[in-house]
Amino acid sequence: MKRNILFVCTGNTCRSPMAEAIFRDLAVKKGLQVEVRSAGVSALDGMPISRNSALVLQERQLSDRFSSNSISREWIEWADLILTMTASHKRTLIQMHPYAVDKTHTLNEYTQDGGAELDNLTALESLYSELQLKKSLGQPISREEKDRVRDLERSIPDFDIVDPFGGSLDIYRRCAEEIERALKKLAERL
Structure with a gap:
């Protein structure tokens, strides 16, 4: 059965696009039947991915062609599983869309x-x-x-994944590594 997974952060320019790209790659390698998207609780539609997120994805030979998406009712209803980068994102999303409470978790919480x-x-x-x-x-x-x-x-x-926004490339690399560790657990769980 195909699963629809939505990764969520603040502006959808750093953590959630990295999670989307990394998990999409993991899913292909593991043969998982998933569709993956990402969005932000405070995102402006159409903004480019952050420069350092793009560089991290390029280093991993993953697509960095993303533009930001704000959370919408349509995407919440589309998702079978919503994984946020922080507890604050989770609370915000549930306040905005209380009907999604049972399928919304932080990434690190869900993979514990x-x-x-x-x-x-x-x-x-x-x-x-x-x-x-x-x-x-x-x-x-x-x-x-x-x-x-x-x-x-x-x-x-x-359970939060720290926001690398404005940090060095090294900080973005460490963030991507933390996300990848959780995503590997997610892949095993699915």
């Missing part, structure tokens, strides 16, 4: 082997949703609820 950290993350996301609803209904959030959020946040490792 499991354990207490992921259980705590699930509990935290559920608590966030509950508190968001309370807030929208004008209900107060208790001290205990705030403490529970803080405790859960402290127990979860950082």
Whole structure:
């Protein structure tokens, strides 16, 4: 069965285009039936990929012919799996498109082997949703609820892939290596 995978970052000019290109190449090599796209939660349509992202992809002999895409309802509905580069991207996307909550994950979170950290993350996301609803209904959030959020946040490792924007070519290379490690796990999982 063919899977549609959407990678998401901020401007769709650095991390998510690298993830798209690297995973597309991995998928071909592994014979995976996937279609891959990328977009940004704050992207302007049609912007070029960043210079250093293009150089990293060229070094890997991968296509660097991308232009940015902003998140759209159409693309969210198209995707079977949405993988964001950070928890902030994930939260933003879910706030914009709450119906996509079950198929939206950070890339590093999705490719983890499991354990207490992921259980705590699930509990935290559920608590966030509950508190968001309370807030929208004008209900107060208790001290205990705030403490529970803080405790859960402290127990979860950082699943974010750091934004290389404005950094050196070496920083972009390290970012691509981090993305590739997670994408190899993703390929095995699919």
